[in-house]
Amino acid sequence: MKFSWPPGFNAWKKGLERYGYVLLVVAVGMVLLLWPQGGEEEKTAAQESVQEEFDLEAFEKKLADTISQIQGAGEAQVVLSLQSSSRQVLAQDKEQGSQGDSSTTTVTVGRGSGNQDVVPLQTxxxxxxxxxVVCPGGDDPQVRLAVMEAVSAVTGLGSNHISVCKSAA
Known part of the structure; x- marks a missing residue:
């Protein structure tokens, strides 16, 4: 008994021979489109870096720990006051109209699923x-000078805006 193909199959067989490579490329493209990419991890990391805020308490603690390592300073406590907090400069698009009027819009980027994120230029x-700064060695002039220089280097403050005091204990 000899096997015979259905009558319409010969037309399909000729089409496969003629367009086989094209169909192969289309099939590979479809597989690549459906392949999971793991882009969610990158997306959340990018959003976290953009939304990163300045933490004053953590900065004060880190500065106090660093000042405590200065010879003669002892265990330090730091209090900082802010004139202005950190902010982001966002990308903006300015358009001039024909009548001389202008409009400014903030540039946003689509992140998929209808999410829009602003484009920060700088922070x-x-x-x-x-x-x-309150520390046990705050009455020693050498320690005061070293502490003032350290605080000035980190914060950008002049020595007239830095007070170093001896702690009570």
Whole structure:
């Protein structure tokens, strides 16, 4: 008994021979489109970096820990006051009209699923108003100078905005 193909199959067989490579490329493209990419991890990391806020308490603690390592300073406590907090400068698009009027819009980027994110150009660091450092070695002039220089280097404050005091204990 000899096997015979259905009558319409010969037309399909000729089409496969003629367009086989095209169909193969289309099939590979479909597989690549459906392949999971793991882009969710990258998306959340990018959103976290954009939404990162300045944490004043953590900054004060880190500065106090660093000042405590200065010889003679002892266990330090730091209080910082802010003149302005950190902010982001966003990308903006300015358009001039034919009558001389202009309009400004904030540039956004689509992240898929209808989500829109702003485009930050830069993050401006906070501006400090003053600093108070309380440590056991605050009455020694050499320690005071070293602490003032350290705080000034980190915050950008002048020595007239930094107060170093001896702690009570």
């Amino acid at each position: 401006v660091a906070p501006q400090f108003r003053g600093a108070l």
